[in-house]
Amino acid sequence: MPKDVMAQTQTPLPDTAQAEPIPAAAQEAVEELLRSGDLFRYTSGANAPVTLLEQEFAQMMGVPYALAVASCSAALFLSLKALDLPAGAKVLIPAFTFGAVPSAVVHADCVPVLVECGANYRIDLEDYAAKLDQGVDAVLISHMRGHTSDMDAILQLAEARGLPVIEDAAHSLGTLWNGRKIGTLGKIGCFSFQSYKLLNAGEGGMLITDDPEIAARAVIMSGAYEHNWRKHALVGPHFERWQNQLPLYNTRLGNLPAAVIRPQLDELDRRVRDGRANHDYVAAKLNTSPVLHVPAPLPSETRAPDSIQFNLVGLDEAGITRFAERAEALGLPVQIFGRSTDNARAFWNWQFLGTIPELPKTRAMLMQACDIRLPARLTRAECDAIADVLLAAAAEVAPVAA
Numbered sequence: 001m002p003k004d005v006m007a008q009t010q011t012p013l014p015d016t017a018q019a020e021p022i023p024a025a026a027q028e029a030v031e032e033l034l035r036s037g038d039l040f041r042y043t044s045g046a047n048a049p050v051t052l053l054e055q056e057f058a059q060m061m062g063v064p065y066a067l068a069v070a071s072c073s074a075a076l077f078l079s080l081k082a083l084d085l086p087a088g089a090k091v092l093i094p095a096f097t098f099g100a101v102p103s104a105v106v107h108a109d110c111v112p113v114l115v116e117c118g119a120n121y122r123i124d125l126e127d128y129a130a131k132l133d134q135g136v137d138a139v140l141i142s143h144m145r146g147h148t149s150d151m152d153a154i155l156q157l158a159e160a161r162g163l164p165v166i167e168d169a170a171h172s173l174g175t176l177w178n179g180r181k182i183g184t185l186g187k188i189g190c191f192s193f194q195s196y197k198l199l200n201a202g203e204g205g206m207l208i209t210d211d212p213e214i215a216a217r218a219v220i221m222s223g224a225y226e227h228n229w230r231k232h233a234l235v236g237p238h239f240e241r242w243q244n245q246l247p248l249y250n251t252r253l254g255n256l257p258a259a260v261i262r263p264q265l266d267e268l269d270r271r272v273r274d275g276r277a278n279h280d281y282v283a284a285k286l287n288t289s290p291v292l293h294v295p296a297p298l299p300s301e302t303r304a305p306d307s308i309q310f311n312l313v314g315l316d317e318a319g320i321t322r323f324a325e326r327a328e329a330l331g332l333p334v335q336i337f338g339r340s341t342d343n344a345r346a347f348w349n350w351q352f353l354g355t356i357p358e359l360p361k362t363r364a365m366l367m368q369a370c371d372i373r374l375p376a377r378l379t380r381a382e383c384d385a386i387a388d389v390l391l392a393a394a395a396e397v398a399p400v401a402a
């Protein structure tokens with residue numbers, strides 16, 4: 001790092017990929033599990049860590065049913081299967097999302113229909129309304145990087161057509177919409193415990209719903225073979241009905257990751273609060289630059305970010321390249337979604353879809369939107385160090401005249 005930036009910031013740039021330590025309580029729980037050897041949820045008793053996690057998560061979210069699974073992708077896949085969509089059903093998804101989302105749709109024998117997203121990373125409602133009327137069977141809203149699209153409009157338009165809405169809240173745990181918890185607005189909500197999300201088990205996911213029929217179907221298809229559904233917190237006639245009627249996809253969560261997640265539930269409020277404070281602090285700094293812009297949240301949204309996205313404004317190709325090069329030279333590689341050959345969040349890289357539609361708004365956004373992790377654990381001085389590098393790189397590029 002050049003001396004001038006070092007002198008300005010003093011604090012070295014943090015390693016933003018570094019996770020928070022797992023709470024000590026998890027170590028005891030894991031040791032106990034290792035002693036007992038009871039790693040499979042259905043061989044341990046009623047107090048299996050997976051079962052307890054499901055109960056605690058459901059209570060925290062204020063929903064009756066929670067099913068822990070291997071990943072958020074598995075939860076999305078099971079959601080589509082639990083809705084009993086026919087093969088070839090069209091599922092509307094935002095074009096700005098992670099490649100695992102269209103993949104879950106394909107995995108469930110459905111066909112993704114991509115909707116445009118705007119410069120503020122949120123779903124373009126005009127394109128959404130237009131595509132809803134093109135024979136769509138379900139809606140899967142991905143709250144990408146924790147950005148919430150206008151859920152009032154999205155739910156209203158879907159409900160008016162009788163279409164179920166699944167929320168991909170993988171990266172949105174702790175976000176509120178009109179004071180309501182994200183993931184509880186649609187028929188089903190899905191979350192991730194992969195290490196880059198707010199609760200870290202390495203891998204893992206959760207499906208929540210208030211629909212007993214969907215819950216029963218998802219529990220059985222997750223791999224509750226024979227009468228193992230009886231070991232879930234809530235059982236009832238819905239389960240009897242589906243016994244032996246559904247495939248067993250075996251995508252359960254084990255007791256080890258559940259034991260690692262449970263003590264982190266108490267950390268959630270702090271992580272949400274600190275992550276939001278860090279984000280808003282850095283956002284205010286970046287917005288002082290004429291070439292950097294952090295889109296504001298929607299009025300109904302209370303965010304829970306652990307990363308920051310910002311747009312490069314008014315730069316030509318050379319300016320964008322120079323900004324990225326300068327930031328990297330100053331020690332902070334900046335990911336611009338659309339400017340690598342393999343970014344899994346650029347829809348044109350989802351070549352497994354076969355035909356990829358052209359989506360000019362989403363493409364334009366991806367070609368100038370930058371992405372940086374900003375974990376809740378960062379100190380103010382570390383946030384300053386990051387913001388200072390970005391502002392220093394921005395100061396070396398000039399907007400082209402409009």
Ligand SMILES: *Cc1c(COP(=O)(O)O)cnc(C)c1O
Nearest residue numbers: 071072073098100170171192194
């Ligand atoms: C991480 C993520 C996923 C995938 O979660 P996994 O648990 O890794 O399957 C899906 N959607 C979004 C928006 C994500 O951030």
